[in-house]
Every structure is written in C-alpha cells, then in structure tokens.
Amino acid sequence: MTLTAIDIGNTSITFGLFRSTSLIRSFNIQSSGYSLVKLKAKISAKMLRDTVICSVVPDLTRRLSRDLRALSGKEPLVIGKDIKVPIRNLYRKPRQVGQDRLVNAYAASNLYGVPLIAIDFGTAVTFDIISSELKT
Template identity: 55%
Template sequence: MRLLAIDIGNTNITFGLFSAGKLARKFDLPTKSYNLRKLSSVLKEGSLVEACLVCSVAPLVTKILARDLRLLTAVKPYIIGKDIKVPIKNLYQRPGQVGQDRLVNAYAGLAFFQAPLVIIDFGTAITFDAVSKKGEYLGGLILPGLEISLEALSKRAALLPKIKLALPRELIGRDTAGSMLSGIIYGFASLSDGLSERIKQKIGLKAQVIGTGGNIRLMSKYCRAIDKVEQDLTLKGLKLIYDTIVEPHGQSPWHLSIPPVGRNPEQRPTAGSRGLRRRVK
C-alpha cells in the first residue's frame, strides 16, 4: 500500500509518502503559492498513490489540493474532520474549534508514547496540547510562532532589522540581530519549559513532553522539558488513522469514526479494497 499523507499548514504543505508501512519520502510546498504544476513536479513520474489522507488548517487550499489530487492520481482524498473523525475523546468546550492537526497529534501521541502527554508543535503558531492519562484530549495553548514573533519585532520597532530565523551564536547577543535571535530562541525555549511544567502540574508530573513541528529540530536542543522528539508526528498520525479506520472498512468510511484505540494499538488493519489507482502523469 502506497499512502500519501498530507498536512496542510499555514506556511507549508507537508507530504509524506508511505510505502510498505514506512515513510519513504517527505517533501514540502509553500501553502500560499501552491498550484497544480508544483504538485505535479513533486509527485515523481511513475509514483503510485493508492490512498490519500489530508489534515488541514487552510480550507480553501484543501479544496484546490483535493481537486488536483484526484486529477493526478484518480484517488479521492479523505479529509480529516470532514470524512473521518479522529477517534479521541475531545473535552474542548466547543469541540469543533480544535484544529484537526492537534487532534491527529494527540491520537498519534497516545499510540506511540505513554500518557499523560504534553505535545508541543513548533509551527507557524506554537501549540501546546494536553492529553490525560485516560487518553482524553483536554485542550491546550496557542502562541505566535518563531517566525511570526521575529517578523513582528521588525515591523513594530523602527530600529530593528528584518532578519531570517537562525540559531543564535550565544545567549547574550553582541549585536542587534544576535540579540533578536537569542531573544526568540532562548525566550521561546524558556517559555516552553515553563508552560510544560505548569501543564504537568495539572495533568500529572510524570507526563511526557513530546516535541514536533517544522521548527522542532531548531528548538529541541534549547528546550530542557522535551522528553521525546517526533518531527513527523502528524504524518504518522494520519498513517495510523488509515491503518485503524480506513483500510479495515475497504476505503469507504465517509463520515466514519470508531472508538479510540488507546496507546500502542494491537489491532492491525485487515485487507480492504484498494480503490482506483493510476500512475502519476
């Protein structure tokens, strides 16, 4: 089975092609400049896509991408939240407000790690998500991301330059750019450590802190509270949803959900119909 898992974020669209159960390829496209030509160029000639799952925080791009995927692969993608409900108990006061990527991360976290969990996603925004020992999604926090914060400094302060995100050379900056980078990296690292400890006081001091997202490799060496790093948590969560929900039902689970599988699910998918498939042109 060749599964294409897609995570549509505000900055990038991340594609993960799974083959024989493993992540064989991963590539990104900028969300704002996405088009059919770019998608066609990254889906290599001769690639075979047999199923597709999409998790998105950009509804308009989702519609366009779903149309393009059907054109290129003859496979209709399953949209998380629309076609498939993430099987986790959601304790948000208004469950529909939670980003599907956050629920997918929580679901994957329960399968790969021991609950309770604090999941930090360093993306366009930085999100903290709390998962109880019972496997419930409790809620979380949302903060501006690293690039947003760096951009805000240069836009709102006349004497601060526009610079690219990078690792600081040292804690105490020796020039303006260095001071800005130190403030962003060390500042958000300390913020992450502090918030993680506060959340653990609420859900359990033995909670594991999991780091993920596009900037996790940049931040992991500075965040002391992070226990495990899984950069591809969302993609692997989509793969898990396919294995436990879609394939056992023969790839026709529209508006389907099943009870939560909990962590380390032993139930393996049964063989289902493979649906339409065509070589990418």
C-alpha cells in the same frame, strides 16, 4: 502499500510518502504558492495510491483534493470529514482546535502512551494535554 499523508498548514503543505510505517520521502510546497504545476513537479500519479489530508486551510483542502483526484482518479480522505480522530475534545470552543492538533494528540498517545503532553512547533507553538481516557 503506499500512503501519501498530507498536512496542509497556513505556511506550508507537507507531504509524506509511507511504505507501511516507514517514511520513504517527504517534501513541502509553500501554501501561498500552491499550484497543480508545483504538485506535478514533486509527485507522480503512480505515487498516489492512498491519500489522507489533514488541514487547517479549507480553501486549500478543496483545491488540493480536486488536483489529487484529477491526478490519481481517486478521492483523497480528509481528516474530520471522512476520518474522525478518536480523541474527545474538551475545549470550551472545540471548533478552535484544528484537526492537526487532534491528529498530533492521537499519534503521540499511540506512540508513547497516555497521559502525555503533545507539543507542536509549527507556525504557532501548541501544547495539548491528553488524559489517560484520550481526552484533550
């Protein structure tokens, strides 16, 4: 089984192709320069069996979802819309916490146990504290 995991950020779109739990290939496309032509140059339709998108850029999510659907004939799953992250978000303004941070917190808790602090060094550096009850 092959899974294509896509992280759409403000600066870049990162693609990871997984076979079971092993990363077999990864690549980036700059968010500002994304196009279907660039996507086709990096990945073929046969690689797009199951696709999951985590995004903080709604417009790019729509464009990339449309392009992936056209390439593979399958609808990609989108974190937050199709898949809910099982972390309780206790921020005062929960909508300010992107799905990327919730996914990071959940993945870190599965890999290392809780409680923990998950740190992400992306365009912005973020710190998320996850309690033993899976609350951030």
